[in-house]
Amino acid sequence: MSVCMKRCVFLDRDGIVNVRAIPGYIETWDDFELLPHFPEMLRQVRAMGFVAVIITNQRGVARGIMTREAVDRIHANLRALLQAEHGLELLDVMVCPHEKVSCDCRKPQPKMLLDAAARHNIDLAASWMIGDTESDIEAGRRAGCRTILVSDEPSDTVATQRVASMRDLALKIKDILAE
Ligand SMILES: [Mg+2]
Numbered sequence: 001m002s003v004c005m006k007r008c009v010f011l012d013r014d015g016i017v018n019v020r021a022i023p024g025y026i027e028t029w030d031d032f033e034l035l036p037h038f039p040e041m042l043r044q045v046r047a048m049g050f051v052a053v054i055i056t057n058q059r060g061v062a063r064g065i066m067t068r069e070a071v072d073r074i075h076a077n078l079r080a081l082l083q084a085e086h087g088l089e090l091l092d093v094m095v096c097p098h099e100k101v102s103c104d105c106r107k108p109q110p111k112m113l114l115d116a117a118a119r120h121n122i123d124l125a126a127s128w129m130i131g132d133t134e135s136d137i138e139a140g141r142r143a144g145c146r147t148i149l150v151s152d153e154p155s156d157t158v159a160t161q162r163v164a165s166m167r168d169l170a171l172k173i174k175d176i177l178a179e
Helices: 038-047 068-086 111-120 134-142 166-177
Strands: 008-011 051-057 092-096 128-131 146-150 161-163
Touching: 008 111, 038 051, 038 068, 038 166, 051 111, 068 092, 092 111, 111 134, 128 134, 128 166, 134 146, 146 166, 161 166
Parallel strands: 008 051, 008 128, 051 092, 128 146, 146 161
Antiparallel strands: none
């Protein structure tokens, strides 16, 4: 690994950073509820020397349910909140606003991770993707990252690691990243 390359933890958003909207979409900041163990998990990620980038599919934009500006506003608020209340930084937030069939960036495709890596000089082989669905894991795997599935459902996964909950992840992330 080149000394100037960054190690990154890529984060799915809904179900990892915040409570998922089921059914539907997080349309405004009022709908956005941070998961209680996320800040502690991110603190440990940062303390281990990793940057953090959110990688999120937001198909509601293509469906006209919310605007891209509304999504960007949520992310600006999130970054300001993490900074003000926890002193924590997100390096970037990558959004796919497209429908399933009409783009080359929607997870499980790895393009958002690859674009973030090119933009920020990230070493993908030294990086991780964390998500709560197999499509997150697939995107991370295709980008050449190791992966962590956060799920208590007894599903098959190709993830490198699996934890049952965000609480579990906050407890184990330091050991996992130290591997
Ligand atoms: Mg998710």
